[in-house]
Amino acid sequence: MSGSPSGRNITATTLAAYYHFQCDLFLHRSYHSFDGGKPRAQPSELSKAQFERGGGWESSLLKWLDDEGLLLNVLSGLLEGSDIQEMIELDDRHHFFITGLSFWAPQAALAKEFKGRGQQPVRFGIAKPDLIEIKKTHDGNIWWQVIDAKSSKAVKTSHHVQIYLYHLFLQQLLPLPRYTPAETASVWLTPSPGDSPSLDGLKPIAISLLSLPLDDFMFRKLPAMLALSPESVKWHFNPLCNGCPYEKICSTDAVRHGKLGAMANINIQDAQLLQNVLGLTRTTSSDHLTDIEDLDQLLNSSKRLDKLHDLYPSTVRKVQRILKLPTRKSKDMPKSALVMAAKTKTTQVINRRNFTLPNSEDITVTISIVHDPSISEIGTWCISVFSNFEVFKHPEPLHGSSGQLIPQLASILRTILELRSSAGNRPRTQCYVFAPAERAALQSHLINAALTSSRSDEDLQSSIRLCIGALCDGAALLSTAFQPVILSGALLDFLGKRGDKTKTQLQGCLDRLGLPQEGNIEELRLRIQAEVNRIKTEGGRLQIQSTDGNCEDGRRELGQLPRVVAVKLEVERLLALPIPGYWDLPLCFTSLIGNMRANICPSEEDIFSAYRGGREDDVTSMLTTRNQCVLEIIRDVRRRVSTDPTSTNSLLVNQARVLSANFMDICREDYLRKLFFMQQFEVLTKLAELWQARIDGCPDAPLLEYQFTNRTVDGGYIHSFTLLSGAIDLPSDKERSFFDFILTEDKVLPAAENQFGVPVESLFDDLSVANLVFPLNKYTMSKWTSQATAVQNELFVTDIQDLIIQGNHTKVTLRTWGSFELRLGRGKRYRLSPRLVDFNIGKVLNTLVELDLQVPSDPSPSELPPFLQLFSDPHGFAQQSHKDDNTVSEYLKAEALIHRSLRELWSLGSTEAGSLTLKQSQRRATRRILSSRLTVIWGPPGTGKTYTISLSLLRLIQVRHRCKMQEPQIIFVTAMTHAAIEAVLSKLRRLVGNHQIIPNLDIAWLQSVKIEHVAKGVEHSRPDGIHTYIYAGTVYQLFNFSKRSKLEVDCAVIDEAGQLGLGAASLVLRSLRSGGKVVVAGDSEQLAPILTAQYPRLDSRLFGSILDCLMYTAVQPNAQDGMRPPSPAFSETSEISTIVQLTENFRLNPDLGNFVSTIYSKAFQPQKGQARKVATQLKQLQLQGHEGAIEKDACNFLLDLANAMLRSSQARLRPPRMIDLTSNNTEDPNKMPRPISLALVRLIATSIRQDQIGYETHVRGEAAFGAALVRFIQRASPSETIFVATPHRIQRHAVKEALKSSVDDLSSALGDLEIDKNEISPARGKVTVDTIERLQGSEAAFVICLFSHTHTSSATSALDFLLQRRRLNVAISRAQTLCIVVTSDGVLHPPVRVLANAESAKGLAFLRAFEERAWSTDVIIDLDALA
């Protein structure tokens, strides 16, 4: 083979390892047999154990296939293609899997491919795919698919690379047409523990998605890279290098050559960004410097930094994050501890406050966990306790097997808890592990034990509860310092007013709290009340001493200390170690404690070898030493940070707390308990984000300069500021003032902030005021006065009233509420940061507790409260018809008669009757509502969901009237947003009006209907018992209303249900009476509620929207993972389905409709075409001679689009590869304009100094093109609405800037170009530039989607966000007339690693489908003209 000596080759395994290490040098060295790295002779014991697990999975899979009669086991050596074919032909089964195949890569065919691309061939080695699936079709053809069995939890890029390579090779060996390769290859993952293998474990990926990046890599980049000299190959020493045979040599080289890898824990993407920044600012004087020296010089050069700040502010922010520098711009950039550690080779303190490592404790518990990958369980463990308490003075460390961990751990915790009862003892205790993986292993061990252990083993149960209560942050019980605040709120809500609860309910609650249940109602109430106070005090936040030794009211634990601290994370947060690439415990210990004791800390591999070898004494001794080393590291870190001269404050702001192990398992029912946990965990996760930012002084908070104050007509005050830095969003729902920000002065010295030396925001207690309406009143004021004094004196809660762009400045108007002593000072700077606002959490938790109390022990599904039955068994719920079968058929007959009479009236010319006549799929939804208890209306964009549910409700009332069902009904209608609720109300009123207009129509039934907006639930008047009421309102207001009026609801309707979480939905569905109906409408292909925390996939349906939950459960009653849209088998034609998909589309024209419908189970029936005038309007555009290149390109693109529509000649646009015939006009094609609604522009960014162009310039280029399109479209169609959909806020800002800069010169040509800031559904002729989340639920004639990312080096991390199908779908489906997607090659052809995320793979397939159907062109953006 020319170009590479014989013997060198690349196997699929090497290529997979290359994608794991993401390192060119690894592949280069592997291929050229570079031997300087001395590859390990033997694999480590840890990798052998991992391999064993993989082997175990493969064997059990093969056994299962064999048992199923599906396996062909090939026991021969290397095979030729003809041998493989012969084996397949000889097997007479129609479906089977081949294992044991091995064959040479088809070198000759591959060499041809290389030569065809002008490259030197690369040699590939032997291929050994795990499985080939074979299906023989009736016409004698054979379908095949490559499958690899993997024991990892998720599919990885390395798996994709391997299966693609095997597919590529087999394509040459199994010839067409007889052998048809599958369009996919698959990875077969392990089933859940306890389950046997099944075909559900197959995770397919489209070959078409893999082929573009991998063919490009294999046949172009790979030969070019292998041809380089070793010095020219790219590499970066980083944490991924762990396990690479060349680690030693690269580690040494990184330090010797001052590479970025000389710093610890800089990942490849971050290193790339730092390299780019160095490129942007490099001068001739820095040419001779190493990367580390250059970085140091850059941070010391205010000139270079200022230039960088001005041109690339967001890039600078990223650099600050990577180098752990404060993000606020200051006069003197502080030194980066990371750079200094690499430069001086000494440990440096990172000057950043920390709330997760306590500054002291009385009892230190260190735990070492050895995880055994071969069994995916804890293998062994060791616990050491260090303390001066007599009982722990000389304790032997405890150790043992996995099964002994919980009892032993519990015995230590009990001893500590007992210490608390001795007089005067309140020992502060903190548990530690070294690595985060140990903490995860410990917590999942405890949870698994709770789920699987026998309920009858009371000792074990009690130990489990104790350990979970004391050690799990995220366990179902969430016994954290902040949980009592959330929980006590829920319990107080639960108690309500005197007389609200029955004795049984109170006893049920006491039972859950583990308290006695005897006594009268009042005694029971008081007992619960006392327990609420106890858990608030006992488990609540401890007071912390200030620097002068005193305690201050309200100054409690800052943020939240983890129950088990992972020391490695804390060292990374606080210290920069002079260790290249990455470090483990022995390296950390040696670096901190010194070389003298370098060898005492055992390595993971030493410990694991001893464990695998059964040398128990050695394991115990090594783990004991390990625990001692962890303790020494903790002490050393504390010593360093407290004595560091550069740190102005104490960096460790918390002390350890007194151990508590409250196990507050309030809900017993499994689903409710998980939901209860999730609601609390969401709040705590949101708070954790706020805490970290606040403790750092809110570095990303916008800075405002105060100007003046005005008095408002209602006697209040509004304050004007100028925005100095940062970005501010005006909330999309400005109907209410949420006062959702806090405002405080941005003082120059953080130390001067208050006596504790912490930013005042970190003293703010969000939870106590999270559900209060500001301004506070006399009833709620006590919550403010219990805040820390510093908060009351120095902080406002604030509501953003308005944002106005004036010239080059942004003016911000704020309403504030706070202490009257706090005065704003003209010219002073203030920072604005978010606070937690949550009106629902207490109500949701209270609802869940109430529902739980209604669950009888060992209930049948029909005995469950309706809300619980709805999502735990939607099929059972739906099948419980509200009346007998006769009633249903009477209802349906009555509906048919009404429908027929309206059609007749319509045919006689009554347009009002037409508006009351449902289209086919809409009518199906109505009839489903009439006949079933549960209806899920799956309404893709523009299909009239709101109209359908509004008219269906009226029809339901009318039908009942016809059937002489006279009892008045109560119907609740809710949605996530006020706008959606308004939309339902106005549809209902219009439809009622249309009924009233039609002459001679029997509308007696309407007399009994009242439609009311519940704006204030606590004040809304009760139903009169005579009329049927449709009440529309937010879940919050309907909850208040139903609670106060003790309502039972006959029908609950949720519109936009894809955005409403299950917990929030419970606020309305709790009132559903037994047998009541539920109607849920939404689109599961649009954006779901945003969750802050991560949840187990197992219960994903509980943690998303109510729509996702019901659709998922309706389709897959027993499914355990992922969401799937319903297959046609489960759509409306299916007897068992509750889902009706609306298919008539009133927004999207045929082009757009047919494209968007590719992701829905049924095609749309477009109800309107593209307006013909679009083509002629665009055709009128003319250049005026003064435009720049970008404007010219935008104008010419639109002119060509017009020409293509008018069937005139044009040169620039490529026609779609896939033309949708259904969208063609049936009239004479030569005369009629051709509707074109899908257009795509591929931006190509060019520069003569590519490495000196930052991310922001690329964004400006894209924005300039987007803005130019807006201007020309507005010029052509001035009365039409335009949306510019941007995935990121930075893009939105850039487009607004680009539009703003041309307002003056455009105004003469266009009249006023108005950029709509606030409105989601703007008036005609307006332009809205916003993120996709904020455009959901609205529509516009023209939509420009900015999906490009031409700054390739930062693309990988951005693509997962950009390529979410739901996000793409929402953006594209806003368009009524024309959708222009502006994208780039980097997005259309992303690196293969993006595909490991299944969501991104789906998004990419969707975007490519758009490309295939769109008229497209390339546009070159000259970045040098913008830089």
Ligand code: SF4
């Ligand atoms: S140690 Fe890291 S940088 Fe060196 S060859 Fe291996 S993967 Fe590449």
